[in-house]
Amino acid sequence: MSVELARLIACHVFLHACMAGMRMAAPLLALREGHSEASVGVLVALFALTQVFLALPAGRYADRHGLARPVGLGVIAASAGAALAVAWPVFPVLCLSALLTGGATGAASIALQRHVGRAAEGATQLRQVFSWLAIGPAISNFIGPFAAGLVIDHAGFRWAFFLLALLPLVAWLWARGAREHPAADASIAAPRSAWDLWQEPMFRRLLLTNWLLATCWDVHTFLVPVIGHERGLSASVIGSILGAFAIAAAAIRVLLPIVAARVREWALVAAAMLASGVLLAIYPLLREAWAMGLCSVFLGVALGSVQPMIMSMLHQITPSHRHGEAVAMRMLVINASSVAMPVAFGAVGTAVGVTAVFWAVAAAVAVGARLAFGLRGRQSS
Template identity: 65%
Template sequence: MTRELARLILAQICLHACMAGTRMTAPLLALREGYSPAAVGVLLALFALTQVFLALPAGRFADRNGLRRPISYSVVAAVAGAGAAVVFPVFPVLCLAALLTGGATGAAVIALQRHVGRAAVGALQLKRVFSWLSIGPAISNFIGPFTAGLLIDHAGATWGSLWGYRAAFLLMAVLPLASWFLVRRTRELPPVIAANGSHAPKAWDLLRQPTFRRLMLVNWFLSSCWDVHTFVVPVLGFERGISASVIGFILGAFAMAAAVIRMLMPLVAAHLREWKVLAGAMLSTAALFAVYPFMPSALTMGMCSVLLGFALGTVQPMIMSMLHQITPEARHGEALGLRLMAINASSVIMPMLFGSAGALVGIAGVFWATGALVGVGSRAAWLLKDSLSSHGGHAEPHSPH
């Protein structure tokens, strides 16, 4: 792994940790202030709402402007969002923080993934670099919630509970600043000249490709599982009287398990087949969701979270590898934006649906329904085998630039 890739991973960690920590702190503060699980579902949905509308423009912006300018705008938005929650820790401002930090993270991720994908040479290197890059969100999903939980409990015990939440938001506001210092020296890649045509291609044209549609469906199934876990653990932990730091640790254990499996994947990338990994992840997740509601304590919940992290941690590198193989290089940013828009449109709707369903059938019902859906949907991952065969197994290598 080159130094430049390491810097980009660290930059992604700092920016993503801001959003991940805010995403845990804001719902806990809302629950403390007496808001219902349905209101918390709306709050969590707002972390994805901005990305629904910004993902495609952000992808096109990255195609035109490269890496550094999208990252700089993302840093400004993330600092503003988390900083506003420090000054005004009330529900409407928490909603604004969710919109800003979520949108900033989405735009930055598109720019980073596009840059790394263009720099890779060949299908094998794509799997390796995206395995390394995907470690960033996994680590930040540990750092953000865990440090925020510690500050809520310990700073709150010293200065008052509301100041604990403010301290957590303050740390989240500082983290993105490091991202800009890490990215600003990165060498921009030469711009890609799109093929001449009578009119500019539309992003929706990509959905005419059966492989792309099927890949988006699999990605939606698995990202919904991630959303379920992120939503349910704070609510379930709050109902069982588990402290904020332990809830943060459970979420962090999930994230660290995902990071560990992603660290191992580059070492065995030559032996991995994308469709097999995705199908296995879907079946494993369905089984784990079936037993998760029966976990009676924080320890057993943590164990289940670790196993779930191992399963879902394998997904993103395989999705990103396939995405870069089946889309034109000049439209990588657009394809990444379309993917992010699709899964975040789901992330807007699903937490609100989880909140309503949880009130009606209980948290266990949310787990079982999602697990059943993912198990049935695993057929789409198996069908990707035929899709890859029709594309010749692997895309032709990129030019080394």
Template identity: 60%
Template sequence: MSSTHSARHLRAALAPVIAAHICLHAAMTGMRMAAPLFALSHGFGEAAAGVLVALFAVTQIFLSLPAGRFADRRGFKKPMGLAVIATVVGVSLAAIWPVYPVLCLTALLCGGAAGAATIALQRHVGRMAAGASELREVFSWVAIAPAASNFLGPFAAGLMIDHGGYRAAFAMLAAMPLLAWALLRRVHEAPIEATRGAQKAPAWDLLRDRGLRRLMLMNWFMNSSWDLHGFMVPLLGHERGLSASVIGSILGAFAIAAAIVRLMIPVFARQMREWALITGATAVAGLMFLLYPFTRSAETMGLCSVVIGMALGLVQPMVMSMLHQITPKHRHGEALAVRLILINLSSVGMPMLFGAVGGVLGASGVFWAMGTIVGVGSHLGTGLRGLGEDAAEHK
């Protein structure tokens, strides 16, 4: 009965945090869709629109480590408050003065704020959990927020652009972070651990830990597979002669499968082991990539997409759970920052690599190459065995 009460209390405490994350992140995703559309509709070329999109990721690469250290020192609400201010200022500037240079500044502010908020939020919810099973549960719930905001932000911005114009859309997006702050005002924050006696070391020193290196590598497999699927499925579908709506449906099936499997994780959290799920899911993803080029119909491509979505949807909450268990508490923010930097570097570089390899080998060759790398590399996940709950006891 006490465990049921504890679970209800945890979900009640998580609700405003997740809702606030959706509101703040939706402002960024809405701008990431609206800003390049504004540029294209006002005579700027595709290159200029591409620069705008890239700027949302640039600041996350450079600001993640300072943001992680700041979260370790100052906790949850202060980083979130600064992220809200940066987002409101950035989007409001676009609403007041919608010109290309201002949109570039808006992209930098919104992207950096979203990255800093994500680090602070992930660090905070990791402290809300008591034990490994609760870590798996909270991160499965938190992982749903980006998916929701990726839908809410662009959808709301698109409706407002069609009915009120770009300035109205920017003004609406500027209000979302204010709602996020209203939700966070009553959130209880865990005490910040004293770190006076802790040795100050470079953040990248964390990667000297073999277990963390393996975890980051498995996380890279997951993120690269996610990027590969989103980038290459349209190319493969075009080779198969599929329509844009069918290709969109295949990608939509992937996203829905990833979200559904995360909703299921809390039900089975106490029976799960992170290392086994990470290893198995990565191996399944690698196998599906090998099989993908042999699919000849939209139905079989959709089936592969669903299986890959379920496999990759499992991995992120498990990675986040293990990261909080094997990293010292006073360095959680730094570890999360290192992970976010690696993700953004991969998201910037891997599509270019996929495009270059695809030009030589074709879409099928890219799937086979990535499937081999991910499938063979999945065995590295077995090295994570014993690093979860056992490691948490010694942190």
């Protein structure tokens, strides 16, 4: 791993940790203030809403301007979003903070993924660099919730939000000075529409597979604080359970670059879908914090192994001058789901209980594993 890639991973860690911490702390504050699960579902959905509308413009912006500008704007927006929650920790402001931190992280992630993909040479190196880059969000999904939970328990929500507001500034220190890659040739960089990417059948299959796996991630992120709150667990314990998931996802991504030359992308994705279905079916039956944490570890291993394989195949399917748009389209799809799913999870959970939500998602992802077997035609050497 090069020094520049290490710096970009560190940038990704601190910027994403701001959003991850806010995504745990803000719903928990809303629950403690007496808001319903449906309201909290709307709040969680807002972390993805801005990314739905910004994804394609952010992808085109990254294709034109590279890395520094999108990351700089993301740092400003994320820090401002968390700072607003420090000043006014009330539900409407938490919603605005969710929009700002979510949109900032999404736009910066598109630029980072595009930058790293353009620097890679060959399919094997693609899998390796995306495995390394994917470690960033996995680590930040531990740092953000765990640190926020500790500060909440010992100093309160405002100090937690203040800590989270500082993290994007640290991210910018790591990103400064990154070497830009040449822009795409202007003669080919103006496609008819980003939606014509859907004319490629493998692209459609890949994004649908990614959507199912992202839904597993969403149901875990949203419902663990809910069931933890129902069972009387403290903020630090809930943060630790989410942190165990994140550590497992990071650990498996550390191993992926080592085996990237031998791994079959479609086989790994299919196995992850089947394992996720089983684990989500078991999860709501667990009552003890240690058992929930252990299940989170196994789920983190399954879901954490997938993104580098998805990103590798995505860059092989799409032409180089449209990598920013392709990454943005993937982010649009999974974040559109992240807007709709927490609202649906909250409504269904309020009506029939969270167990039904876990089981419905488990069944969907297990049945959808057949999509991954159709990706064999994109197996890379």
